[in-house]
Ligand SMILES: NC(=O)C1=CN([C@@H]2O[C@H](COP(=O)(O)OP(=O)(O)OC[C@H]3O[C@@H](n4cnc5c(N)ncnc54)[C@H](OP(=O)(O)O)[C@@H]3O)[C@@H](O)[C@H]2O)C=CC1
């Protein structure tokens with residue numbers, strides 16, 4: 001049973017190589033640059049509990065050509081949201097009609113887009129709760145905890161054993177939309193983290209950055225309530241309590257919300273990786289989703305709008321570092337924290 005990973009990046013390589021390390025038949029499909037890194041160094045997988053697995057280049061199948069999708073019985077889509085359309089085209093062109101497609105992406109609309117573009121193909125939404133950063137020499141480091149969650153579906157039954165063996169058990173959820181929104185609330189920290197230019201743990205340890213996140217979550221909770229969507233509780237703190245907990249002074253937050261900071265000091269957000277690599281970020285699919293839901297409900301979301309604008313400026317500049325107080329001022333009253341590159 002072959003698994004094809006479409007989008008060999010942080011999540012694709014971590015998940016694909018974990019499956020491969022425990023005997024699954026996996027092909028990683030991605031860019032030439034990643035292929036060259038893997039051909040040179042193989043892949044090293046590590047996590048916050050000092051677990052390590054090394055895969056020799058000869059034990060991995062890597063391909064730049066999307067026609068490798070033809071062998072896949074399960075396709076994991078692990079590209080960023082802006083590339084989902086291209087992933088759908090490649091699947092339509094090359095994969096078998098009987099293929100099962102599992103989107104392992106952030107945001108709300110990726111599985112629906114795949115379903116729309118691939119009529120007749122079984123598509124399942126998935127949510128990756130943990131963070132993976134790429135380190136030198138082809139090391140992929142998982143810096144946080146959590147289990148993969150997927151839309152409940154009988155078609156998954158034959159794949160559970162492979163994922164469980166790879167230490168990535170799939171938790172089926174009937175309330176997957178709630179799970180996606182629960183995750184999106186946490187992803188509202190991605191731009192705060194990216195603009196802080198700090199690891200997640202260092203950023204979340206500073207109250208000013210947490211207050212930025214609380215502002216973004218306040219707006220998201222208001223639009224979700226208006227839309228009648230109850231986001232799932234994914235961590236220790238219930239969604240409606242997140243803003244209060246985040247606004248606690250540092251000494252109280254560090255004591256009461258210690259679990260939120262149980263993060264490897266190296267862990268970063270995927271948006272930070274995008275900004276550093278000069279790529280377009282997923283801001284329009286994360287904070288953008290809150291803005292669009294707000295528009296549909298007739299509610300303003302000014303902090304999220306300002307955050308989207310700031311990240312677009314940072315994308316153009318290609319670099320950025322804002323202290324917490326400046327970011328908070330920019331989100332609260334629209335002060336110009338970043339000037340576009342000349
Ligand atoms: N990184 C993380 O810790 C987490 C990420 N996520 C989510 O997982 C998803 C994947 O993120 P992540 O792994 O960080 O993304 P990455 O950018 O690291 O990986 C995606 C890879 O796919 C490649 N790619 C894009 N389009 C194609 C194509 N048409 N053919 C071949 N390769 C292609 C990209 O290349 P190129 O850049 O050259 O286009 C990139 O190397 C996102 O939705 C993200 O939000 C969820 C939880 C945690």
Ligand SMILES: CC(C)(CO)C(=O)C(=O)O
Nearest residue numbers: 129130131268269270271
């Ligand atoms: C795991 C988490 C929440 C880390 O920020 C993430 O989803 C991301 O980086 O995109």
